[in-house]
Amino acid sequence: MxxxxxxxxxxxxxxxxxxxxxxxxxxxxxxxxxxxxxxxxxxxxxxxxxxxxxxxxxxxxxxxxxxxxxxxxxxxxxxxxxxxxxxxxxxxxxxxxxxxxxxxxxxxxxxxxxxxxxxxxxxxxxxxxxxWLSRWSLAFIVGTTAGLNLIRYLRSDFISQVSNTFVPLVTDWRGIGPFFSDFSLSITGQFAMSLSNWVIFVGVFCGLIYFFFSKEHKGAFGYASRMGIWVLMITFGASFGYTVMGRVSLLVGRLTFLFHDWLGLVK
Amino acid sequence: MKRQVPLMLVFTLALVMIVQYFVPNDFSLDTNEFLLKWIIIIGIFAMALGIWSLIRVSYEKIRRRVPGWQYPIATLLGLAAMIVFGFDYGRHFYTQEGLENYMFIHLFQYIIIPIQATMFSLLAFYIASAAYRAFRARSVLATVLLLAALIVMLRFNPYLGTFGVYLEKTTSWLLNVPNLAAKRAIIIGLGLGAVATALKVMLGIERAYLGRD
Incomplete structure (x- = not known):
């Protein structure tokens, strides 16, 4: 042995x-x-x-x-x-x-x-x-889902997203005077709101350009594409942080089970 | 018959689903509801097919004594136990409270949940090791990724006091503005891709689901 x-x-x-x-x-x-x-x-x-x-x-x-x-x-x-x-x-x-x-x-x-x-x-x-008869059933599922998805994705993933991207780039504009007199960096202030809308509009636009591979990413197109990568990196970082925290909380749950429910060491 | 009927069926049903959206009357709404219910019902038969396939594959592994043939025994035993408990309760099983069998609920609670949660929590370790390799701020873009991730993770830290409040606001902005922008760009791309795929399927250009003769 x-x-x-x-x-x-x-x-x-x-x-x-x-x-x-x-x-x-x-x-x-x-x-x-x-x-x-x-x-x-x-x-x-x-x-x-x-x-x-x-x-x-x-x-x-x-x-x-x-x-x-x-x-x-x-x-x-x-x-x-x-x-x-x-x-x-x-x-x-x-x-x-x-x-x-x-x-x-x-x-x-x-x-x-x-x-x-x-x-x-x-x-x-x-x-x-x-x-071969099973193809009829599959065709039923595939056909119905294709028709349903065509409308659903067109509406929710395309039209709604494009429509929501066209936001006012200067919010609540009351002239140059009030803009500077009420200038505030708070998250609900006019400046922050306008800046956020600019980031959304430019971010979506540049993100789409990054995913557009039919034209070489050079010149102004290249700059926009690089800006798109920046926005995407922030998103990937945020998603990564979120995922890590989710997984850690699951791990805490399992450790709690082991030490509390099973071993009874943690009260 | 073997290939043309399914193609015609796909085209007709897809067209019905599209038309019913543009003609919102009682009949079209009922049709939509019916078709969706039918898909779920057919799905149950597909699930039965999957179970049969799982049994056959596991049995074949055991019969041929392939390396690790002992493990499919656990698969078959788990499957059998769950089916026995899930179906044995008979007539009183389907109630307002749902699936009530004591062992069925407990096997779910003490086998499925622990394994599933632990498998997902394992990823915390692998993500940490991946993060160490990926997050070494070797370029500006890697630094941006690192900072965004750090801000989102640190906001859950209860010991940061006032700084934590700012972090929370920054995280909220990061998630609601730049994150939204990039996700929107991705979703628009996905949406266009899904529509193109649906059209390809509907028009019979994409026929992979038919398999081979």
């Missing part, structure tokens, strides 16, 4: 011992039953298994990863089945099945047989001879 195999067995035995003891200790505490204690111990084991990836890829991480795939696939399947199939489809096609599943019958609607048939067609993908 080589060294690494011995180490694997020792680590496995230590893990079984630690988590077994943890189960017994938590289960014996007041306010806990054995099932709860087992679930908390399993959650702690899985948390540590995933964290062990920081050292290197290992069997505990792989185990947790594969378990996650199976459990989450079945979870979403169950949720989908009960909320969509039983909740939306059956109440429109079958009173007897509604009674069986205990959901209210909403009246027969022959049109709901269409998605049922298309759904069955989709399952035909498993058959080598009838597999």
């Amino acid at each position: 080589n060294n690494s195999r011995i180490w694997s067995i020792v680590i496995f035995a230590a893990a079984v011992l630690i988590f077994g003891l943890s189960w017994i200790i938590i289960g014996s505490q007041a306010g806990h039953n054995l099932t709860d204690a087992f679930l908390v111990t399993v959650a702690a084991f899985l948390t540590l298994s995933i964290l062990s990836f920081l050292y290197k890829d290992n069997p505990y991480y792989k185990f947790a990863e594969h378990l996650f795939v199976g459990v989450s696939a079945a979870y979403w399947m169950s949720v989908g089945f009960w909320s969509t199939f039983v909740g939306n489809l059956l109440p429109r096609i079958s009173p007897s099945l509604c009674t069986y599943f205990g959901v209210p019958y909403k009246g027969f609607d022959i049109f709901f047989f269409i998605p049922l048939i298309l759904g069955v067609f989709l399952l035909m993908r498993l058959s080598s001879k009838m597999g």
Whole structure:
């Protein structure tokens, strides 16, 4: 038996011992039953298994990863089945099945047989001879989504964004005198508001120029493109900071679980 | 039949969805609602197909004893347990309160949530290491990126006192003004791309979804 195999067995035995003891200790505490204690111990084991990836890829991480795939696939399947199939489809096609599943019958609607048939067609993908039928179902989804997205993206991602970019570049203008007499650097002041609108207008314009690759980025076009990179860098920096903080807060959550819920070291 | 019908179906349905937007009467609104519900219902069958595929792939790995064949056993056991708990509750499962099975809820709470949250939190370490490499202010642009990130991160620091208030205002400006401008430029580009793709699909130029014969 080589060294690494011995180490694997020792680590496995230590893990079984630690988590077994943890189960017994938590289960014996007041306010806990054995099932709860087992679930908390399993959650702690899985948390540590995933964290062990920081050292290197290992069997505990792989185990947790594969378990996650199976459990989450079945979870979403169950949720989908009960909320969509039983909740939306059956109440429109079958009173007897509604009674069986205990959901209210909403009246027969022959049109709901269409998605049922298309759904069955989709399952035909498993058959080598009838597999082509699944294309009809896919075509239904793809066609409807394409038509829906064409309008939705055109409206919300193009027209609304362009329209919102055309903002007043001098806000609340009451002449040069009041502008200097009321000059303020506060965020709600006229100067700050106008400056913000300038940054938005120029930033969008330069950002778009940066992404325009049909013309060489030289001369005035190049300057605008470089300005676009500046704006993009600020955005990437801000998004990065936001993501880091989000991830750190998740890590704090997991550590709180380990030290509070599992080990009980933090009150 | 095998290729022309799907292409015609895509064109017709896309056209219906576009036209219904421009003709907002009861019939077109109902059609829109119907079609969206149908997509969700068909999606459930697609999910079943995915589960079947997962079972088959895992089973094949175990059968062929490929390296690491033991892990798919965990996948199949987790899948089986969740399906048993998710479906076994039978008639009383679908209630106003939602999915109520004790073990189903607890497996979600004590398996899915810990793994998912820990996986995402792992990224904190990798991001920190990436930040060290990327954020060494070797150019003006890298410095801008570094400063923006630092300002956004430091605003959560409770020990900064009055300085923290200024940081919070600066962060708010950074997020609402330059960040908005760049995101808007990206969104406009994405929007145009999505519209072009939708048109390509609708007109049958993009046919990847049909697969091969």
